[in-house]
Amino acid sequence: MENFEQIDTCLGVYCHVPFCAHRCSYCAFYQEQPTRQLIEKYLATVEMEIDLLCVKSPFDTIYIGGGTPGTLPPDDMARLCSALVKNNGMTKPAEFSVEFSPATVKREKIEILKNYSCNRITVGVQSFDQKTLRTLGRRQSNKQVFDACEIISSCGVENFGIDLIFGVPGQTIGEWIGDLSCAIDLKPKHVSTYNLTFEEGTALGKSLMEKMICKKSVEEEANFYLRTWAFLKENGYAQYEISNFCLPGFESVHNSNTWRMQDWIGVGPSACSQYKNSRFANPPSISKWMKNVENGNLACKNPEIISEKTLVEDALIFGLRMNEGVSISKLKNRFKNVDFGRWDAIFSDLDQQNLLQFSEGTVKLTDSGRLVADAIAVEILAV
Ligand code: SF4
Numbered sequence: 250m251e252n253f254e255q256i257d258t259c260l261g262v263y264c265h266v267p268f269c270a271h272r273c274s275y276c277a278f279y280q281e282q283p284t285r286q287l288i289e290k291y292l293a294t295v296e297m298e299i300d301l302l303c304v305k306s307p308f309d310t311i312y313i314g315g316g317t318p319g320t321l322p323p324d325d326m327a328r329l330c331s332a333l334v335k336n337n338g339m340t341k342p343a344e345f346s347v348e349f350s351p352a353t354v355k356r357e358k359i360e361i362l363k364n365y366s367c368n369r370i371t372v373g374v375q376s377f378d379q380k381t382l383r384t385l386g387r388r389q390s391n392k393q394v395f396d397a398c399e400i401i402s403s404c405g406v407e408n409f410g411i412d413l414i415f416g417v418p419g420q421t422i423g424e425w426i427g428d429l430s431c432a433i434d435l436k437p438k439h440v441s442t443y444n445l446t447f448e449e450g451t452a453l454g455k456s457l458m459e460k461m462i463c464k465k466s467v468e469e470e471a472n473f474y475l476r477t478w479a480f481l482k483e484n485g486y487a488q489y490e491i492s493n494f495c496l497p498g499f500e501s502v503h504n505s506n507t508w509r510m511q512d513w514i515g516v517g518p519s520a521c522s523q524y525k526n527s528r529f530a531n532p533p534s535i536s537k538w539m540k541n542v543e544n545g546n547l548a549c550k551n552p553e554i555i556s557e558k559t560l561v562e563d564a565l566i567f568g569l570r571m572n573e574g575v576s577i578s579k580l581k582n583r584f585k586n587v588d589f590g591r592w593d594a595i596f597s598d599l600d601q602q603n604l605l606q607f608s609e610g611t612v613k614l615t616d617s618g619r620l621v622a623d624a625i626a627v628e629i630l631a632v
Pocket of ligand 1: 268269271272273275276277278280315316317350
């Protein structure tokens with residue numbers, strides 16, 4: 250693959266900042282402790298990687314995630330933004346998002362981001378309950394969360410979101426509704442609610458194994474989901490994906506594009522890409538990634554070619570998680586070599602069970618279907 254020329258579809262860029270001040274107990278992501286030397290090398294390598302990728306068209310969306318991008322000091326944040334927006338010339342991306350943890354939000358950083366056309370900030374709050382935060386190994390106070398939201402709003406970033414986690418061991422439904430309530434009091438435009446997954450090898454996973462504590466039951470989890478959806482709806486937040494809610498017009502453009510199987514390029518260690526029927530991933534190791542980039546050995550040189558059938562399966566699986574559902578007619582136009590009839594029996598069976606609705610060429614999950622989306626994904630992959 251020589252260079253990236255997007256013509257008729259959207260192109261996003263995801264930049265992974267692999268630094269965290271300490272590891273949360275549930276975290277299985279690749280990350281490193283930031284040091285001055287490592288940050289310098291990281292930034293120089295991102296600049297080199299973007300130059301070598303030689304993307305020929307502007308990015309429609311830019312997303313800086315991690316890790317904790319907010320661990321970067323202000324000048325480093327500016328350098329990273331500069332490397333990413335350089336590719337866009339004078340074209341502003343439709344959306345430029347950055348993830349922050351509450352303690353890392355500082356006025357100087359937000360003002361720098363705004364100068365680089367950042368228009369969306371999400372804050373990984375996870376919980377307002379000190380017991381839940383302790384279980385998650387998160388070190389933050391609610392004052393830091395309130396200050397962070399005040400700084401973001403007063404800097405004029407209208408579109409800010411709050412991320413929360415539910416299904417934490419020991420967390421009651423009342424405590425969870427309390428978390429949702431505290432979140433919406435801060436008037437975010439977007440709320441993400443993630444069901445905690447227990448990864449083997451994490452501190453939390455090990456501790457639960459030792460204490461023989463089980464995950465919440467299927468019924469308990471379903472109750473958490475349904476109460477979340479009802480609470481946010483009552484408070485004006487429309488669900489547009491199983492875990493994502495927003496005020497009208499504030500859906501994440503970058504994430505929605507990836508769920509619709511549009512293309513994106515990943516930059517930084519462990520970042521994945523999907524580009525024109527191929528996928529490739531940088532190694533989840535800062536030193537290996539740096540060595541590869543220094544040697545011009547980019548991940549895109551070893552792409553995995555994705556069949557149209559796989560792309561359609563993924564478009565169905567991720568698209569069905571969205572409330573808008575999937576337009577089968579649009580997919581048929583885009584992937585002309587795929588036999589869509591193979592899923593007819595599944596869709597009809599799910600329709601009869603009231604898990605899915607099919608109308609005017611679009612398939613959508615019902616609320617009951619959304620609760621078993623993972624099982625439906627398995628069925629879609631099985632034919
Ligand atoms: S901030 Fe995110 S990436 Fe960093 S340790 Fe916590 S969960 Fe993992």
